[in-house]
Amino acid sequence: MTSGHMIGDNVVRKPHASRRGIERTKHVYVRPREGEIMSDVILQDDLTVFPHSKTAYRVQLTREHIQYARTQGKPRERRILLSDVVGCHCLRGRHESDSAAYFCIYAYPLRKKVITGDWTRHRVCTTFRVKTTDDHSENHAQAERWRIAVKCLLARHSIGPQTALEARLLPPSPRLLILINPFGGQGKAQQIFRERVVSMLGESDISFNMVVTERSGHAHDLMRDLEVSQWSGVVVVSGDGLIYEVINGLMDRPDWEEAIKMPIGLIPGGTGNALCCSVNYLLDEPFESADQVLHSTFVLCKSVVSGSSYPMDLVSVQTKSSRIFSFLHISWGFISDIDIGSEKYRYLGDARFFVGLVQRLFDLRKYPGHVSYLPVKGVDGRALVHQITEKRKQWENLKQSLHRPRSLSQRNGERERLRSARPAQFTRSVSMMEGSRPRNLPPRSASVSQSFYSDLEPQTPGVDTAKEAALFNEQTDSGIPTSERMEENMTNGHSTGDDLHANDWRGDETSGNEVFSPHSLHAAVDSQDALVSNANIRPQHNHSNGSAANSQSGDSMDSAIDVSAMDLSADSPTRAHSHTMPNPDSEARRHGPVDALLPPLGQPLPDGWVTVEGDFNLVMALNVPHISTGFNMSPASQLDDGMMFLMYAMNTTRSEMSNISFKASQGRIGEVEQAGTDVIAVHAFRLEPQGDKGLITADGEVIEYGPLQAQVHRSLARVLMWKPVEI
Numbered sequence: 001m002t003s004g005h006m007i008g009d010n011v012v013r014k015p016h017a018s019r020r021g022i023e024r025t026k027h028v029y030v031r032p033r034e035g036e037i038m039s040d041v042i043l044q045d046d047l048t049v050f051p052h053s054k055t056a057y058r059v060q061l062t063r064e065h066i067q068y069a070r071t072q073g074k075p076r077e078r079r080i081l082l083s084d085v086v087g088c089h090c091l092r093g094r095h096e097s098d099s100a101a102y103f104c105i106y107a108y109p110l111r112k113k114v115i116t117g118d119w120t121r122h123r124v125c126t127t128f129r130v131k132t133t134d135d136h137s138e139n140h141a142q143a144e145r146w147r148i149a150v151k152c153l154l155a156r157h158s159i160g161p162q163t164a165l166e167a168r169l170l171p172p173s174p175r176l177l178i179l180i181n182p183f184g185g186q187g188k189a190q191q192i193f194r195e196r197v198v199s200m201l202g203e204s205d206i207s208f209n210m211v212v213t214e215r216s217g218h219a220h221d222l223m224r225d226l227e228v229s230q231w232s233g234v235v236v237v238s239g240d241g242l243i244y245e246v247i248n249g250l251m252d253r254p255d256w257e258e259a260i261k262m263p264i265g266l267i268p269g270g271t272g273n274a275l276c277c278s279v280n281y282l283l284d285e286p287f288e289s290a291d292q293v294l295h296s297t298f299v300l301c302k303s304v305v306s307g308s309s310y311p312m313d314l315v316s317v318q319t320k321s322s323r324i325f326s327f328l329h330i331s332w333g334f335i336s337d338i339d340i341g342s343e344k345y346r347y348l349g350d351a352r353f354f355v356g357l358v359q360r361l362f363d364l365r366k367y368p369g370h371v372s373y374l375p376v377k378g379v380d381g382r383a384l385v386h387q388i389t390e391k392r393k394q395w396e397n398l399k400q401s402l403h404r405p406r407s408l409s410q411r412n413g414e415r416e417r418l419r420s421a422r423p424a425q426f427t428r429s430v431s432m433m434e435g436s437r438p439r440n441l442p443p444r445s446a447s448v449s450q451s452f453y454s455d456l457e458p459q460t461p462g463v464d465t466a467k468e469a470a471l472f473n474e475q476t477d478s479g480i481p482t483s484e485r486m487e488e489n490m491t492n493g494h495s496t497g498d499d500l501h502a503n504d505w506r507g508d509e510t511s512g513n514e515v516f517s518p519h520s521l522h523a524a525v526d527s528q529d530a531l532v533s534n535a536n537i538r539p540q541h542n543h544s545n546g547s548a549a550n551s552q553s554g555d556s557m558d559s560a561i562d563v564s565a566m567d568l569s570a571d572s573p574t575r576a577h578s579h580t581m582p583n584p585d586s587e588a589r590r591h592g593p594v595d596a597l598l599p600p601l602g603q604p605l606p607d608g609w610v611t612v613e614g615d616f617n618l619v620m621a622l623n624v625p626h627i628s629t630g631f632n633m634s635p636a637s638q639l640d641d642g643m644m645f646l647m648y649a650m651n652t653t654r655s656e657m658s659n660i661s662f663k664a665s666q667g668r669i670g671e672v673e674q675a676g677t678d679v680i681a682v683h684a685f686r687l688e689p690q691g692d693k694g695l696i697t698a699d700g701e702v703i704e705y706g707p708l709q710a711q712v713h714r715s716l717a718r719v720l721m722w723k724p725v726e727i
């Protein structure tokens with residue numbers, strides 16, 4: 001143990017040149033700076049920052065940040081906020097003669113773009129050089145302590161200046177099941193994952209198994225049979241359709257109550273990505289104008305690394321012949337017509353909704369029927385939406401008014417100003433989050449450490465790691481190069497104990513050998529490609545699987561809406577919207593919580609319910625803020641508020657409806673105060689359409705047209721999402 005790391009008593013090490021010109025340290029007393037409490041500093045060393053090996057910096061690690069300032073000359077303090085950091089790796093120089101050790105901090109801070117003024121994350125990789133002695137193993141041990149301390153803080157472990165920093169403190173290595181829909185959105189989900197997501201997962205030391213879905217319903221079946229306790233979470237690289245399958249697959253199990261707690265991670269790979277947008281919006285990640293994949297991957301990695309997940313309400317939806325679980329919205333009329341009508345424009349990405357919207361505005365339809373609801377007492381839905389819309393506007397203005405910071409410390413100052421001005425909607429209690437660690441995974445072995453930095457290709461545009469690649473080598477305790485060990489693992493067909501895990505690329509957690517490497521990564525991804533092409537998978541649709549409800553809805557659509565215009569053909573390489581709904585006669589239908597607020601469909605509603613009758617243009621019950629990337633229809637929705645916002649518009653004109661759509665696209669739905677429209681916070685609702693012509697969708701998927709009722713079940717599911725402790 002090097003005493004220089006025990007700085008609670010303000011004794012720290014200071015470098016000085018020995019007679020032989022080698023950096024050495026001696027113990028000196030360092031006076032705390034004004035306002036600084038020394039006991040907050042967990043680690044402190046005098047190090048250099050790669051590639052500059054001459055300028056020494058005093059580097060301090062606190063619970064909030066890594067701070068470093070020059071020890072001599074003009075003080076220039078820099079900070080890396082731990083809330084921006086996803087991981088830390090140890091490195092070794094490529095040359096044998098280089099006895100220094102390195103540790104690298106991977107951070108994704110926010111910065112303001114010069115031209116657009118938008119805030120967006122970008123990758124900053126800071127490498128510190130440890131060279132206290134000529135003995136590499138000593139330097140490495142010191143770098144390793146930094147890595148352990150940073151990783152423990154990221155995992156929210158309580159460590160202090162007196163903690164002995166040993167590898168046994170490291171949290172167990174998380175493992176994710178990644179589901180990729182090759183036909184989601186514009187068909188780029190695999191590419192997005194390989195090119196954009198994998199590198200950050202590596203930086204965060206998150207291992208994964210990847211499954212490319214082979215057909216509609218595949219994810220549902222997987223989730224129904226999965227050994228959930230083995231996983232830290234399931235990540236969906238697709239749109240909301242695959243999330244819908246995952247949720248309903250988990251709810252189709254006899255052990256649904258436990259299974260549905262498996263946290264779900266989100267990487268946008270579809271066209272709408274409503275849940276992903278809602279999560280980013282609630283975390284105030286600037287995703288709309290910025291790089292959605294980068295921001296979502298950051299949220300995912302932070303969540304997994306910190307062991308956080310967040311509860312999400314699910315809505316139990318009963319139709320005449322089935323029961324499903326919805327997480328986004330149930331929609332009747334205008335929005336369903338747009339969603340399904342714009343399927344044929346899928347190649348346009350999320351712009352398809354705009355095209356669909358214009359079409360539907362020209363052909364505005366009315367749907368006669370009844371809408372009944374059980375209001376949430378004491379919550380004025382419209383007022384709440386209005387209030388949140390106003391706050392959001394002020395907040396956006398404030399963000400725009402902040403100057404572009406010229407230095408890192410200025411940037412951090414601006415961020416802190418932003419943080420303190422955040423609307424209350426974003427300042428939820430972090431205590432809502434629970435650990436999402438895999439239950440059965442062994443802790444990381446003490447001998448596991450190290451880095452893969454040296455072999456990584458440049459990962460983010462503008463960041464050139466090639467220079468560093470030429471200089472660093474991965475460092476292992478076992479002495480066996482990572483690539484060799486990985487090769488061994490791959491050729492041995494090493495898997496984690498399930499066929500599903502054929503693409504596991506971390507290998508044996510228990511062996512103590514670190515097998516994560518870019519080699520393994522590419523091997524895994526390549527083998528997946530082979531798997532896909534060998535299987536000659538073509539888009540398949542689940543008509544045969546579809547319930548009676550689905551075929552019924554298809555029939556009724558035939559007469560109601562121009563089906564040819566909607567292109568719901570089974571040959572479409574996208575989807576046919578006939579979902580793996582539980583068969584009404586099957587056991588599965590009986591799973592899930594009891595809908596205590598709902599009498600059987602067709603029976604009268606109890607006291608306390610309100611019924612509205614009329615010609616509806618739009619009816620929506622929203623569980624989350626966004627219905628697609630650009631449309632924030634329900635800004636007041638929280639994931640776990642235990643209510644839905646029921647929104648309806650009756651007898652609206654074309655211009656009124658375009659006003660509603662415009663306001664929604666601006667996130668200002670709270671400004672709509674037209675007669676015939678309302679927003680109500682509800683626990684449950686019932687729709688009773690007259691006639692059999694129209695579309696009802698749950699989370700964008702067509703469900704049986706006819707009477708339907710639904711009830712919110714609070715905090716049933718969990719989402720991998722993360723908030724910094726300080727907000």
Ligand SMILES: Nc1ncnc2c1ncn2[C@@H]1O[C@H](COP(=O)(O)OP(=O)(O)OP(=O)(O)O)[C@@H](O)[C@H]1O
Nearest residue numbers: 185213214215238239240241242270271272273540
């Ligand atoms: N290999 C596959 N072949 C055909 N369909 C698939 C396959 N894998 C998944 N599906 C189906 O594709 C449908 C669409 O996927 P998803 O919703 O994820 O993308 P999207 O529709 O582009 O996104 P969004 O719902 O956000 O608009 C899902 O309903 C899913 O059941």
